[in-house]
Amino acid sequence: MVASSLAVLRGSRLCQWSWKSWARLLGPSPLIRGGQTTWARTNATLSLEPAGRSCWDEPLSISVRGLAPEQPVTLRAALHDEKGALFSAHARYRADAHGELDLARAPALGGSFAGLEPMGLLWAMEPDRPFWRLVKRDVQTPFVVELEVLEGHEPEGGRQLAKAVHERHFMAPGVRRVPVREGRVRATLFLPPEPGPYPGIIDLFGVGGGLLEYRASLLAGKGFAVMALAYYNYDGLPKTMDILHLEYFEEAVNYLLRHPQVKGSGVGVLGISKGGELGLAMASFLKTITAAVIINGSISSVGGTLHYKDETVLPVGMNKNRVKRTKDGLKDVVDALNNPLEGPDRKSLIPVERSDTTFLFLVGQDDHNWRSEFYAREASKRLQAHGKEKPQVICYPDTGHYIEPPYFPLCKASLHSLVGGPVIWGGQPRPHAMAQVDAWQQLQMFFRKHLGGEERTVPSKL
Numbered sequence: 001m002v003a004s005s006l007a008v009l010r011g012s013r014l015c016q017w018s019w020k021s022w023a024r025l026l027g028p029s030p031l032i033r034g035g036q037t038t039w040a041r042t043n044a045t046l047s048l049e050p051a052g053r054s055c056w057d058e059p060l061s062i063s064v065r066g067l068a069p070e071q072p073v074t075l076r077a078a079l080h081d082e083k084g085a086l087f088s089a090h091a092r093y094r095a096d097a098h099g100e101l102d103l104a105r106a107p108a109l110g111g112s113f114a115g116l117e118p119m120g121l122l123w124a125m126e127p128d129r130p131f132w133r134l135v136k137r138d139v140q141t142p143f144v145v146e147l148e149v150l151e152g153h154e155p156e157g158g159r160q161l162a163k164a165v166h167e168r169h170f171m172a173p174g175v176r177r178v179p180v181r182e183g184r185v186r187a188t189l190f191l192p193p194e195p196g197p198y199p200g201i202i203d204l205f206g207v208g209g210g211l212l213e214y215r216a217s218l219l220a221g222k223g224f225a226v227m228a229l230a231y232y233n234y235d236g237l238p239k240t241m242d243i244l245h246l247e248y249f250e251e252a253v254n255y256l257l258r259h260p261q262v263k264g265s266g267v268g269v270l271g272i273s274k275g276g277e278l279g280l281a282m283a284s285f286l287k288t289i290t291a292a293v294i295i296n297g298s299i300s301s302v303g304g305t306l307h308y309k310d311e312t313v314l315p316v317g318m319n320k321n322r323v324k325r326t327k328d329g330l331k332d333v334v335d336a337l338n339n340p341l342e343g344p345d346r347k348s349l350i351p352v353e354r355s356d357t358t359f360l361f362l363v364g365q366d367d368h369n370w371r372s373e374f375y376a377r378e379a380s381k382r383l384q385a386h387g388k389e390k391p392q393v394i395c396y397p398d399t400g401h402y403i404e405p406p407y408f409p410l411c412k413a414s415l416h417s418l419v420g421g422p423v424i425w426g427g428q429p430r431p432h433a434m435a436q437v438d439a440w441q442q443l444q445m446f447f448r449k450h451l452g453g454e455e456r457t458v459p460s461k462l
Contacts, residue, residue: 044073046149046162053142053167057218057406057440059119063102064149064162067095074111074150074158075103077121079143079168085132087125087409089113090155111155113430121147123433125409131422133402133411136214139170140177170214172221177213180227185252186237187229188213189259190220197263198225199451200256202249202282204275207241207303207417209233215270218405222444224451225262226270227252231278241274246308249282257288266290268447271297273369273401280379281306281313281350283357291450293443295362295403296372299379300340300348303418316340316348323419330413331423334368341378353382359391360446362439364399368426369416372401394442396435400427406437 049061067073073095078088091108095101107116112124122145127134136143145166150158171177174193180186188211192198201224203216209232216228229252232241256267268291271279276297283289285308298316306313317338324332338345361376376393384390396403402411402425410432416423 044149044161046147046164048147048164048166053169055172055218055221056136056143056168056170056214056408060122060166061102061104062118062121062147063100063104064095065100067099067101067161069095069097069099071095071099071151072153073101073161074153074155075121076148076150076155077125077145079125079145081134081143082137086128087134088128089121089124089126089409091117091120091124092153109153117430119407119433122407123409123436124429131414133414134409135212136170137212139213139217142167142169144168170217172218175217175220177217180255181235182255183251184237184248185229185255186211186235187227187252188216189225189227189256190217191225191261192220192223194223196225196261198223198261199264199447200224200259200262200267201226201447201451202252202256202267202269202279203228204231204269204271204278206273206275209241209417211235215405219270219444224268224447225256225259227256241304243305243307244278246281246285246306249278250286250288253282253286253288264290264451266451268292268451270443270447271295272403273297274302277302277350280352281308283355283359284351285311285354287356289355289357291358291360291447293360293362293446294376294379295439296364296367296369296401297361297375298337298370298372299350299352299375299382300337300345301350302337302348302370306350313350314347316345326424331416331419331421332368333416333419333423334370334426337370352379353386353388355383355388358389358450359383360443361391361393362403362442363393363395364401364403364427364432364435365395365397366399366426366428367401368424369401392446394439396431396439398428398431399435400432401425403432403439404436406440407433408436409433 043066045066047063074092076090089112091111103118108114113120147164149162152158176191178189180189205212211230211234213228216226219226232238256262266288269279270293272295276294279292283292300316301313318336322335340348363373363376380391410427410429413422413424
């Protein structure tokens with residue numbers, strides 16, 4: 001039809017345009033070859049905003065221009081972690097009538113996810129290694145994300161139409177990283193770029209040990225002085241967590257309170273998993289914890305004994321016969337721990353009822369590490385029964401154990417150091433991703449309210 005129209009016009013005196021002019025006007029068109037549709041080469045461009053680089057917890061706008069009208073394409077994103085593991089995701093799309101594609105308006109037609117998911121190419125990433133979790137260990141370097149636009153809906157066979165490389169950083173411009181080796185304390189303090197003082201927060205992770213800084217470094221970009229604190233298996237600290245002394249954590253709190261860039265007479269604590277349990281213990285025994293955010297934490301000591309001065313909290317018991325197996329042969333340990341409200345295991349309970357701290361519990365309702373919602377509800381009951389303020393409990397359906405900063409992909413299963421093998425963590429990718437975005441905002445609002453501080457916006461360009 002197009003060719004015959006051009007032939008007629010070419011013989012007419014009205015035809016003053018070249019064939020190339022008509023091609024520019026009509027745009028690329030599909031060609032039928034052997035019963036299959038292919039697309040003429042386009043001048044596709046892949047645009048990202050912010051361009052070039054951004055902070056990991058910052059939304060990223062992704063759009064494509066210069067495609068043929070309604071052209072089918074596949075978008076793919078990939079990054080390598082610091083140990084060389086590949087994480088990737090892909091989704092199928094169709095350009096609009098103008099040959100444009102905006103992930104904020106165009107639903108994915110399938111692939112790693114479906115529907116309107118502007119950040120799906122990041123949170124839906126999966127590793128090429130089994131039982132592998134995406135963790136950032138060196139926050140002074142970014143993750144480098146490669147994005148591609150591929151022709152058609154076959155991610156492995158489509159011709160590349162456009163490509164972009166984007167750096168996702170973990171330190172906002174001007175954030176200062178200060179290693180701390182003070183007495184026994186082994187930590188890293190992150191300070192915002194503007195003049196202080198700031199609200200102080202101690203950040204604790206789980207049973208993996210060592211020192212993880214990525215959550216603290218991101219949070220410092222929001223206007224908080226955040227200390228990422230190691231507590232075992234790191235730089236002269238105990239090799240195991242069989243026995244932990246809360247005096248160590250008290251020493252870290254006192255260091256933070258003495259720091260000239262930290263304001264107020266108390267600090268906040270942010271903990272996940274075992275770090276949530278320790279945050280609850282700090283709030284129960286130490287009087288200088290003003291606000292605590294507990295992410296999927298336990299109300300009893302797990303995996304070791306806690307000591308503070310002349311008091312001891314014993315570890316809760318575990319019954320290996322209650323460990324289940326999934327259809328894939330992985331361990332499900334959600335019922336393995338004994339009920340800390342029954343029998344001798346009551347000695348494992350952390351005395352949360354003593355605390356005058358204000359609490360926020362963030363709970364994944366599909367947590368398969370332990371019964372996080374039960375623990376949060378029980379902590380709330382015990383506080384209220386002793387005349388304390390009712391804590392805020394936010395529960396997220398279909399959300400697993402590792403509630404991370406926004407856009408970290410769901411870790412479905414990985415090695416558990418206490419169990420000695422791979423376990424499932426629970427959660428479904430999309431609701432888990434949405435929970436992470438909300439939880440990140442909730443904890444910031446909570447700390448600003450109870451520690452003081454102004455809302456800070458991460459610059460759009462680094």
